[in-house]
Amino acid sequence: MLHSKLIALVPLLPFATFLLLGLFGRKYLKNFSGILGTLSLLVAASISFYAAYEYFFVVGKNAAGVYEQIIAFKFTWLEFSPGVSIDLGVILDPISIMMLVVVTFISLMVHIYSMGYMKGEERYATYYSFLSLFTFSMLGLVMASNIFQIYIFWELVGVSSFLLIGFYYDKPSAVAAAKKAFIVTRFADLGFLIGILVLAFYSHTLDFQTLIERLTNHSEYYTTITAASFMGVSALTWGLVLVFIGGAGKSAMFPLHVWLPDAMEGPTPVSALIHAATMVVAGVYLVARLFPVFALSCPPALQVVTYVGLFSSLFAAIVACTQTDIKRVLAYSTMSQIGFMMFALGVSGYGGEEGLGYMASMFHLFTHAMFKALLFLGAGAVIHYVHSNEMKDMGGLRKSMPITHITFLIACLAIAGIPPFAGFFSKEEILAAAFHSNKLVFVVAIITAGITAFYMFRLYFNIFWSKEKVIDHAHDDHSHDSHGEGTKTMLIPLIILGLCAVGAGFIPFSHLVTSDGKVLETEFNPMFSIGPVLIAVSGILLAMFMYKKANSKPDTVSKALGGFYKAAYNKFYIDEIYLFKTKKIIFNLIGKPAAWFDKNIVDGCINLSATITENIAEALRPIQSGKVQQYAIWFFVGVLSFSVLFIYFWTN
Amino acid sequence: MNEIGLPQILVVSTALFFIGVYGFLTRRNMITMLMSIELILNSVNINFISFNKYLFPGKLDGLFFTVIIITIAAAEAAVAIAIIISLYRKYKSIDVEDANSMKF
Amino acid sequence: MAVTSLKVFRAAIYLLFSLIGIAGLYFWLNYEFIAAVQIVVYVGGIVVLIIFSIFLTHQSGEDMKAPTLIRSVFASIAAAAGFALTLLLINRHTFYTTSEKAVEPSVNNIGMQMLSTTEHGYLLPFEVISMLLLAAMIGAIVIAMKIKPKA
Numbered sequence: 063m064l065h066s067k068l069i070a071l072v073p074l075l076p077f078a079t080f081l082l083l084g085l086f087g088r089k090y091l092k093n094f095s096g097i098l099g100t101l102s103l104l105v106a107a108s109i110s111f112y113a114a115y116e117y118f119f120v121v122g123k124n125a126a127g128v129y130e131q132i133i134a135f136k137f138t139w140l141e142f143s144p145g146v147s148i149d150l151g152v153i154l155d156p157i158s159i160m161m162l163v164v165v166t167f168i169s170l171m172v173h174i175y176s177m178g179y180m181k182g183e184e185r186y187a188t189y190y191s192f193l194s195l196f197t198f199s200m201l202g203l204v205m206a207s208n209i210f211q212i213y214i215f216w217e218l219v220g221v222s223s224f225l226l227i228g229f230y231y232d233k234p235s236a237v238a239a240a241k242k243a244f245i246v247t248r249f250a251d252l253g254f255l256i257g258i259l260v261l262a263f264y265s266h267t268l269d270f271q272t273l274i275e276r277l278t279n280h281s282e283y284y285t286t287i288t289a290a291s292f293m294g295v296s297a298l299t300w301g302l303v304l305v306f307i308g309g310a311g312k313s314a315m316f317p318l319h320v321w322l323p324d325a326m327e328g329p330t331p332v333s334a335l336i337h338a339a340t341m342v343v344a345g346v347y348l349v350a351r352l353f354p355v356f357a358l359s360c361p362p363a364l365q366v367v368t369y370v371g372l373f374s375s376l377f378a379a380i381v382a383c384t385q386t387d388i389k390r391v392l393a394y395s396t397m398s399q400i401g402f403m404m405f406a407l408g409v410s411g412y413g414g415e416e417g418l419g420y421m422a423s424m425f426h427l428f429t430h431a432m433f434k435a436l437l438f439l440g441a442g443a444v445i446h447y448v449h450s451n452e453m454k455d456m457g458g459l460r461k462s463m464p465i466t467h468i469t470f471l472i473a474c475l476a477i478a479g480i481p482p483f484a485g486f487f488s489k490e491e492i493l494a495a496a497f498h499s500n501k502l503v504f505v506v507a508i509i510t511a512g513i514t515a516f517y518m519f520r521l522y523f524n525i526f527w528s529k530e531k532v533i534d535h536a537h538d539d540h541s542h543d544s545h546g547e548g549t550k551t552m553l554i555p556l557i558i559l560g561l562c563a564v565g566a567g568f569i570p571f572s573h574l575v576t577s578d579g580k581v582l583e584t585e586f587n588p589m590f591s592i593g594p595v596l597i598a599v600s601g602i603l604l605a606m607f608m609y610k611k612a613n614s615k616p617d618t619v620s621k622a623l624g625g626f627y628k629a630a631y632n633k634f635y636i637d638e639i640y641l642f643k644t645k646k647i648i649f650n651l652i653g654k655p656a657a658w659f660d661k662n663i664v665d666g667c668i669n670l671s672a673t674i675t676e677n678i679a680e681a682l683r684p685i686q687s688g689k690v691q692q693y694a695i696w697f698f699v700g701v702l703s704f705s706v707l708f709i710y711f712w713t714n
Numbered sequence: 715m716n717e718i719g720l721p722q723i724l725v726v727s728t729a730l731f732f733i734g735v736y737g738f739l740t741r742r743n744m745i746t747m748l749m750s751i752e753l754i755l756n757s758v759n760i761n762f763i764s765f766n767k768y769l770f771p772g773k774l775d776g777l778f779f780t781v782i783i784i785t786i787a788a789a790e791a792a793v794a795i796a797i798i799i800s801l802y803r804k805y806k807s808i809d810v811e812d813a814n815s816m817k818f
Numbered sequence: 819m820a821v822t823s824l825k826v827f828r829a830a831i832y833l834l835f836s837l838i839g840i841a842g843l844y845f846w847l848n849y850e851f852i853a854a855v856q857i858v859v860y861v862g863g864i865v866v867l868i869i870f871s872i873f874l875t876h877q878s879g880e881d882m883k884a885p886t887l888i889r890s891v892f893a894s895i896a897a898a899a900g901f902a903l904t905l906l907l908i909n910r911h912t913f914y915t916t917s918e919k920a921v922e923p924s925v926n927n928i929g930m931q932m933l934s935t936t937e938h939g940y941l942l943p944f945e946v947i948s949m950l951l952l953a954a955m956i957g958a959i960v961i962a963m964k965i966k967p968k969a
Contacts, residue, residue: 688814691747695739695892702900709907721908726843728904730836732897737821739893745872749833750821752864756840759856767847778940780852784859785947789954791864795871796958803964808875 069113069152072162073201075106080194087187095187099194100173107166114159146266151207153270157350157424161204164431165340169197171555172335175439178551179331179446189229193335196222200340204347209258210268212348216254216312219344220247223336227328239324246321250311257304260297270351278358295362302356302363306349313345314397315404316374320637322397326389330442333389338396338434343427346403353420357412364408371404372506379513383520384631387451388441391521392434395477398514399430402507406492409499418498422491425571429484432566433476436559440470443552444525453524460526465553467526469560474522476563478515478598481591484567490591497590511594515601523609723764730757744798744808748791755787826872834865
């Protein structure tokens with residue numbers, strides 16, 4: 063690798079920006095911070111594009127036709143025993159380079175967009191410093207060569223997302239959402255940590271390459287870890303499932319998904335960055351990183367991945383059909399798409415033809431980042447214009463916001479899987495992989511794809527067609543130069559992402575990113591693709607029928623579905639179950655007794671010792687009575703006893 | 715009755731001593747406490763003299779010591795009376811239990 | 819009775835008689851000088867002093883309060899215990915007598931012995947005692963002085 067050291071600059075630039083803006087931004091750099099952040103990210107993005115170009119085309123494949131993993135550098139930080147040490151290193155292989163490109167590019171778009179969206183915000187510099195912190199953490203995560211290093215950056219990502227979700231800290235709902243996100247992901251991270259420990263204990267290493275190598279080829283480590291079992295399941299399965307739990311928390315898989323809809327309280331560009339393109343795919347990335355172990359050594363863990371992903375995507379799709387807040391619809395849509403990525407990984411094998419799912423999942427990650435970010439940024443433009451998040455306040459906006467309308471439409475077509483937009487290609491690959499391995503998964507996936515098309519177009523028609531609502535523009539402040547759709551800085555990223563959403567599908571992904579590094583020749587089978595496309599188109603038509611003109615059809619349908627609709631509208635009461643569990647069970651059974659114990663027994667002991675001391679002192683007080691004769695008696699008695707003692711007992 | 719020798723005199727002086735101790739510990743009037751102290755001192759004097767006479771007839775040390783003790787007792791009685799007068803002025807009574815302000 | 823009587827003046831008179839009794843003891847032991855000193859100093863000085871102070875403190879008419887029962891019980895136990903211990907010791911101990919020639923305790927001898935600077939001289943204590951007397955007198959005056967208000 064020609065300029066491998068240059069790669070280190072990619073995360074360090076945002077980190078430097080974070081420090082600079084964090085320390086000095088408030089006072090000195092207020093208006094400049096947006097430009098500074100964007101510039102640093104522009105440089106970082108160019109470096110990552112350049113690195114991708116170099117990796118894939120200049121260095122290219124090695125002799126065996128494999129893109130190999132390159133360790134750019136490695137620095138031993140904390141050594142527990144020879145071999146088990148926390149290193150800080152940079153690993154370059156197809157998926158990490160791809161993620162570098164995705165993260166820096168989307169982050170760049172968000173930075174540019176935020177210059178317009180967050181204009182006039184008082185904590186402008188703080189916002190950009192948090193964005194830079196997040197970008198730094200995410201980049202560190204994708205480049206980590208050591209499983210503990212990924213954990214470190216994992217937590218950092220959690221912290222930055224907490225800061226960003228709770229950015230409007232005077233809104234109690236935002237604060238609660240930030241807390242919820244942090245707690246749920248932290249809870250999942252506990253599983254992650256235990257999984258790391260299990261894996262590290264058996265394979266005696268924390269380094270990814272060595273770990274994978276030791277746990278896959280039937281080495282002695284592999285036999286030890288599968289021999290050791292706990293409650294009937296081998297230690298390897300436990301370790302991998304626990305690691306997956308960590309990933310599931312971050313990626314909002316069922317049942318750890320509850321934080322994602324509430325996280326929409328943050329500013330919309332934040333949602334675009336974190337909850338569309340980058341943080342939520344960290345879980346998918348983790349599974350992909352450890353994929354050889356999952357696929358070769360532990361099929362049960364892979365099955366867990368598949369079914370969790372499948373269920374999450376179906377669940378989220380159903381709930382998304384009923385939500386009225388546009389950001390929440392998009393949040394559930396994200397959860398559903400990530401479910402797609404998860405089960406695509408789940409049905410995949412390792413190597414060659416088997417590795418189709420892996421490649422499809424990564425491809426979908428790439429394209430999804432593009433169009434989901436586009437959707438969120440477009441939604442942000444709409445919210446900015448309408449000053450509300452609810453669909454009932456929108457309608458007929460296609461005339462007043464043309465550019466947003468076109469780009470939003472492109473994104474919806476992409477996510478529905480209509481050719482020739484990007485989503486079509488990646489979804490096809492996923493469905494093909496599912497078809498070849500597990501028919502049940504394939505059927506459910508097709509149904510979910512249809513529902514996806516339906517709810518996305520329900521959203522689209524409700525915003526841009528339907529009946530025009532009167533929009534109150536009286537409260538706008540006059541700092542916007544063109545009050546119409548939004549400033550140019552908000553529109554440019556939309557256009558760029560729209561172009562990407564169109565063109566990204568044509569990248570020959572299977573030549574670049576596969577499970578074992580070798581090129582995978584995929585064929586494009588039109589016969590096979592017709593089925594899913596037809597289902598998607600029917601979903602669109604249904605949505606058009608119901609929502610294009612404002613009518614009462616949705617109400618009749620929802621009444622007809624009755625209870626099921628109500629349940630779906632309330633997100634299947636998962637949040638309520640969690641609240642019930644924590645409030646009634648954990649607080650009452652564990653929290654209250656613990657508090658009681660602490661207050662009464664622990665504090666009681668201390669108080670008791672104080673009371674005892676006091677009482678003894680009170681009892682001893684009258685000895686000093688001030689009466690001379692009493693003292694004299696004591697004195698005399700003392701002399702007497704001493705003389706008895708000395709004369710009779712201590713004669714030496 | 716057997717010969718009056720040293721032990722008998724010592725018994726007398728010891729009895730006097732402990733009577734004085736009892737009086738000192740029991741009496742409430744400060745002046746009577748002083749009187750008990752005088753008894754104690756006298757008993758010591760008897761001891762000295764009798765030791766001198768029976769055990770060391772060649773020297774007169776006991777005698778000298780007795781003279782010294784008498785002198786000291788006189789001085790101490792004077793000072794004690796002065797103190798009692800002062801206390802009487804403060805507490806308006808010479809009950810030794812009333813002068814207990816040096817308690818806790 | 820000096821120590822148990824509840825009338826203060828009577829107690830003083832009982833003390834007087836006790837002191838005279840002790841002087842008698844000295845006379846019987848053939849130490850006339852000490853007996854004389856005892857009567858002059860103790861009886862004529864100290865008891866008189868005590869009686870004066872009784873008068874000064876206005877307490878001569880009433881009876882004194884009796885000590886509490888606990889106090890007298892404890893005190894008597896303590897005194898009795900001490901008495902028993904001492905008696906035991908005296909009984910056990912054998913006193914050795916020497917066979918020196920007795921010295922007549924006449925005043926002449928006393929004077930010679932006390933004031934001689936050679937052995938057995940008690941000259942220094944004699945001087946110190948006079949110092950002590952002086953200090954005691956001054957001290958007594960200072961303690962009992964009434965501080966005149968500055969007018």
